[in-house]
Amino acid sequence: MKILHYASVAPTYVDNDQARGIAARVVIGKDDGASHFCMRMFEIAPGGYSPKHAHAWDHEIFIHSGEGEAYDRGAWHPVYPGTVLFIAPGEEHQIRNTGGGKLVFACLIPSGVPEL
């Protein structure tokens, strides 16, 4: 069994034209022998956002803390602690922080695609 606090993993920071204010961590992945799916943790700073994009694999997301919005088919939907999102393959999506603190969520993907 592997037990850790997600924040103990060194983050990868993302700040570019498509995404702002992101700290990303692979917390369970292929290096742990996880052969089916991968857990990543994301922290988005106030005002930050993930890229608006689509890809061939699905996302399963759990919002841990903070306040934000998720983009789906032309509209923004509020997300907050306890919100669950399933993004099917090919669905365009984006998440942005609309609150004053970090927006923190787990985002899981199938094995075999880039972990970050």
Added chain:
Amino acid sequence: MKILHYASVAPTYVDNDQARGIAARVVIGKDDGASHFCMRMFEIAPGGYSPKHAHAWDHEIFIHSGEGEAYDRGAWHPVYPGTVLFIAPGEEHQIRNTGGGKLVFACLIPSGVPEL
């Protein structure tokens, strides 16, 4: 995209000789077209616990709120908000609530095994 708060799903309650005080919900599963893995949410009441057991599939767990302990190879380890657990296939495990409020966590499993 599917967006919901986990608590909007009707829970399945578990209270027997092996497990106490559990409310379990499948929040993303095969009925959503999730073909790789399944997200379940568990709430364990104060004093409650999951069964001590082992099985052929892995778990990826994220602790959302509350305080508890996880059993691994004869010892109990504290878990709290932000703790991540990877339980490999075949590893005996159990989670118990040691706090005064609900212990709430996401537990993900590969597709093809019982969702609850």
